[in-house]
Amino acid sequence: MTANPQPAAFRPATAILSLGDSFYDSVTAAPFPQTILRFRNDRAAATVGLDSLSDVAWVAHFGRFAPLPGSLTTPLALRYHGHQFRNYNPEIGDGRGFLFAQMRDDQGRLMDLGTKGSGQTPWSRFGDGRLTLKGGVREILATEMLEALGVSTSRSFSLIETGEALERNDEPSPTRGAVLVRLNHGHIRIGTFQRLAYMRDEDGMRRLTDYVLGHYFGDFSEGDDGPVRLLDHVVRRTARLAGQFMAAGFVHGVLNSDNINVTGESFDYGPWRFNPSWDPDFTAAYFDHAGLYAFGRQPEAIYWDVMQLAVSLRLISPAEPLIAVLDSFGDHYQPAVTGAILWRLGVVPRSSADDRALIQAMEPALRAAETPLDRFFQASFGGQIPDSFGPGFTEARAIAAHYTPRKPRDHGYWQEQAPCSMLIDEVESIWSDIAERDDWAALHAKVVKIREFGAALAD
Template sequence: MEAPAIAPLPTTYQPDPQILSLSSWLGDRVAAADFPETILRFRNDRAAAQVGLAGLDDAQWIAHFGRFAPLPGNLPQPLALRYHGHQFQVYNPDLGDGRGFLFAQMRDDAGHLMDLGTKGSGTTPWSRAGDGRLTLKGAMREILATEMLEALGVNTSRTFSVIETGEALQRGDEPSPTRSAVMVRLSHGHIRIGTFQRLLALQKPEEMRELIDYCLVQYPGPMTAELSPAAQLLNQVVERLADLAAQWMVAGFVHGVLNTDNMNISGESFDYGPWRWLPHWDPQFTAAYFDHQRLYAYGRQPQALHWNCGQLAVALRLVEDAPPLIAALERFPDLYRAAMARRWCWRLGVAPRGVEPDSALIAASERAMVETAMGPDAFFFVHRGARNVTGVLAEALAGYQPVIDDHPYWADPAPVSMVIEEVEAIWAPIAQADDWSALDAKIAAIRRMGDAYASGASKESQMGR
């Protein structure tokens, strides 16, 4: 099918395909599938405005994000990225982008390099036995996950576009045949821990150094003059992933599949499969039905991310001695504890007092949730700003200063939540009657909640950014 003519993009669109400097060994040039249909189901104009793409009309949007006509000045052809990874701590060299690709790179309104990557865009050299497709329900679930995480202050990829593609897919984990879609996500990068692991396995030290330099430039972070580039990078990744682990824990979120090929060097959460939110406080709660050992249970997520940082350190040994890498890894527990303290206070709506008292507050909060059978969403809502507290929680909150909250959300009868029953209730009218009103209403409610969290105090001050 021929794509419609594409008008010039707004002047705020700033293409910058930096990945081309690595593309000869980082990925494979591929083409998107030719889908039978392209029905626009979701476009994230809030995210698009940040990268100069909100001005596209629907026909242009479909041409770029359903038919994948190249964006002006950007990648001439998509790249399916190559990587290895540990999957449930078992090394797998037979990985890579099997149903997605990197489509474009551009600068956002703050000058950060941003990626547009896909899911469900067709087969690649790394598809193995897969069909390269995505179910429409899977795309809807990713919309919900990313919107909810963003509202709760988690550093996440954002669902940028969902287009239904008119194919009947067979799947073993949902009623089939089921509807198909292609999704585009906006994120700060797609370089994974598994990308480095592949270079170690292939013994490519020069390419490893190139990749390290690329990451230090494109995902800038704190620098220490006496450290080598490899040690600099590991320190930055340890800081980001310790913070990300805290973000998930405070959000009550269970990612489900914390393999090293799902860990971005940017410290950004992405690739949402069997995710869940806690219905009640339970460290053993597990999202993936196939995680029989509970390796990635809610309470083990910090341990999993620390382990993944260790695998990056192993890969970096190709170009760096062990001592500075070990020193970076040893920072993880204290960084995680500090991030938990800071972010717990942010969501509870009180000014932090320091790691020790804040950690005691977290422990008291956990006991309160167990005693009341209350999940995190209800707990943080009911007790926002130190409201409605008794017993051990009142004692722990003594001396804490509430933030000023004047958003009407906090007077609602119940908090916005995202337990699995709600997800199924949103999907049912789409599947049965093509009725998207429940999804639209949920997105609006989630974004209103996000505005409420942002209005009490700036995220930067509360989260220590």
């Protein structure tokens, strides 16, 4: 990451309206009893020209959802379908969130501000449309850590406590309510395309394909191969994301097709976890009994979801070119995961053969020794794997010694003995301070520490 030298101007957009009202429903935010500002991400806000808002204006926009000037005049609950744990569900959509605003960022990209916990919509079914405060805190921690680790992710933009007591089966109740705003490079999901295929809506599929190609990939090429070009972009982006997840030791937990953004940006964090070691069977969701979305199966899960996009695009495209693009997923994933691991290891890639040999020596050693991932990468940044990790790393140590560090270990972070981690015990400890004493110091201190970690890793 590099700092933007000039403050971004707020540049509102309403691009989503070009799709037409068959893609969304106009909704109203819940009238929350209170709006207590708990977290505002001024670093993210600076990229879209909103960091100068006062706290009062911030709460008005992101707690009461007064429209941002020039952007959407009413929130929109997006319509989509999706496979949930491989079972197709045509009765989902934005059930506790909506698209609140669109704008351009400091790179000129179209960005969305979307919500979680903002109230009921036509797609809420039996849900209350709310988010627990703990869920919001967990999402802040997930997105901050993933951003530091170089993963393409949404950014937790705002968290406001709502003064509501919520009943939940998976945590002590009643528990505190909140509304989260996240900044994304788009909220179009694979499930958005699946809905159109299910409805046999060829015109809608073409409009959505052109919308995504133009607004998110800058692809305005002429011709009838738009669906194939779209799939190629998505395959490349999602293969990169899968590789980033693995290098980060991250387990999303619920990689359903309605949770896969076609821009290849991870979002919507529920039962996420970071893997303490390189354990392929490690799962995040207590309800993932079959390990469908276990750490080592995430590339497969993301590929399966992208395959559903290919199936959907057959509505407006011949199958053969789509299959050919889909088959390239593995070819993109392998260099993506190798590059992501080498980046976290802090070395400059050499050749595909050398890089592959290093990963093939390192990964089984990590798995066999159950070496703590964060401690390994902390100690080995720059390519010098310490002898203290044992003889299992002899081959990896010898190969890594020939690599050039991609940056010196001169950041103050590297002087610390303990790595910056985000394991479940610390997450629960941070939440306990909030739940028991309304003490937010540990959360804010952790965000500062994570950002320091990110600065130490950054190119």
